[in-house]
Amino acid sequence: MPQLSSLVRSQMAHPSPIRQIMKMAERQNILALGLNPDDVISFGGGWVNHPAPEEFRQAYEEVVSDPALFHKSGGYTATLGELECREQIARFDEHLFGVQGLGPEHIAVGVGSTQLTHDLFRTLLDPGDTVMLLDPTYANYEGQVAFAAPGSPIVRLPVIDPETWAYLPVTDPGRVIAEFTRLFDEHRPRVVIFGAPDNPTSQILPQAVADAMSARTAEAGAWLLIDFAYKCQCFGTPPAYYAWSPAEHPHVIGIHSNSKWARALGRRLGWIEAAPAVIDGLERVQQCSLLCPDTLSQMTMARYVKRAIADGSLRAYVDRTSALYAAAARTTIDAVDEYLQRPRLVPSGGLYTVVDVGENADAFVPKALQATGVLVVPGRGFGPSITNGVRISYGPMVMTPDKIREGLERLGGYMRR
Numbered sequence: 001m002p003q004l005s006s007l008v009r010s011q012m013a014h015p016s017p018i019r020q021i022m023k024m025a026e027r028q029n030i031l032a033l034g035l036n037p038d039d040v041i042s043f044g045g046g047w048v049n050h051p052a053p054e055e056f057r058q059a060y061e062e063v064v065s066d067p068a069l070f071h072k073s074g075g076y077t078a079t080l081g082e083l084e085c086r087e088q089i090a091r092f093d094e095h096l097f098g099v100q101g102l103g104p105e106h107i108a109v110g111v112g113s114t115q116l117t118h119d120l121f122r123t124l125l126d127p128g129d130t131v132m133l134l135d136p137t138y139a140n141y142e143g144q145v146a147f148a149a150p151g152s153p154i155v156r157l158p159v160i161d162p163e164t165w166a167y168l169p170v171t172d173p174g175r176v177i178a179e180f181t182r183l184f185d186e187h188r189p190r191v192v193i194f195g196a197p198d199n200p201t202s203q204i205l206p207q208a209v210a211d212a213m214s215a216r217t218a219e220a221g222a223w224l225l226i227d228f229a230y231k232c233q234c235f236g237t238p239p240a241y242y243a244w245s246p247a248e249h250p251h252v253i254g255i256h257s258n259s260k261w262a263r264a265l266g267r268r269l270g271w272i273e274a275a276p277a278v279i280d281g282l283e284r285v286q287q288c289s290l291l292c293p294d295t296l297s298q299m300t301m302a303r304y305v306k307r308a309i310a311d312g313s314l315r316a317y318v319d320r321t322s323a324l325y326a327a328a329a330r331t332t333i334d335a336v337d338e339y340l341q342r343p344r345l346v347p348s349g350g351l352y353t354v355v356d357v358g359e360n361a362d363a364f365v366p367k368a369l370q371a372t373g374v375l376v377v378p379g380r381g382f383g384p385s386i387t388n389g390v391r392i393s394y395g396p397m398v399m400t401p402d403k404i405r406e407g408l409e410r411l412g413g414y415m416r417r
């Protein structure tokens, strides 16, 4: 039997710690622990659970029930996506967040931000180029960099104080900017990437920090990537960089996804907003990785967005949805404070909080699951700064807040035993 590539073999030796934990939640593994799967409460999933817009579902129905449109949905589109879909996506971000000057030339459509981020790293990085990540941040970036630019080192900018559990960009932006500048000048990254809000912290970098990152990357000829997977789950006034446009900031690239705002996790569609030269490069990469994004998803997206902007239902939906997640976040934090009584981050958006459990969470999580039937995700996979932390996701339970309280009550009983 011939061997797999050495790159794949080395990555298989380092599977995502989050995936490993999620495996523990699989039925056969829960049964093996002697637990009843129906009693398990999982805060592990990084997914949303609110209904998709009804008008979006109707757009699918229209396309699927019309033989000519259904036939069309079985054809390829252009590699960067259908023009109409790219135009409507540009309008979407202008309508919701005030992004000015966006046109289809700034948009590349793909099958979700996972594929797009990988292909974007492929587009921007040469092997060996350094990438700067926050610590902690989304656990998938490391593997995506490893596959797209083998041998590229990663440098991490700490954002949580492990002693106080303060989110430093908010509590001490000057210190974070100074450390960012020091690390940047020392390591000269080609790409800096952060999530807004980020996973697992659900914190939004303040404008001053984003300004400093933008200025330094522009000056040094580096790229600044902002992962907007949770852009629509924003619980306050968004910072000004939510409206940054590649027309004005050509070195800033936005990564976007339908997964979280529209509960379209499995109807794979995402897009990149970038300067036309980046979009052209991405097109060349996507010719090899994707050929074209999903046509049915593009057709329905274009139809839905056009109508939902016109009748005001898009903004109403996004506001309603954001309010649901803000309420679930409040329920979660109140229950953490009541039952866990441990340092935690109050979400500014997104689906998560991070709680300091005061011991190595790789050991804590399986013991807590066995004792309580409650699953949380250990922090180490997101970065070493939260090795003693766990990510708690309220996303899957956004419609069932009682489950959030019940799960955290059980976990708290175990922690304060």
Ligand SMILES: Cc1ncc(COP(=O)(O)O)c(C=O)c1O
Residues within 6 Å of the ligand: 046, 111, 112, 113, 114, 115, 138, 195, 198, 199, 227, 229, 256, 257, 258, 259, 265, 269, 270
């Ligand atoms: C920060 C971040 N980016 C991207 C993704 C993946 O999104 P998509 O479904 O668009 O691939 C996730 C999923 O959890 C995420 O947390």
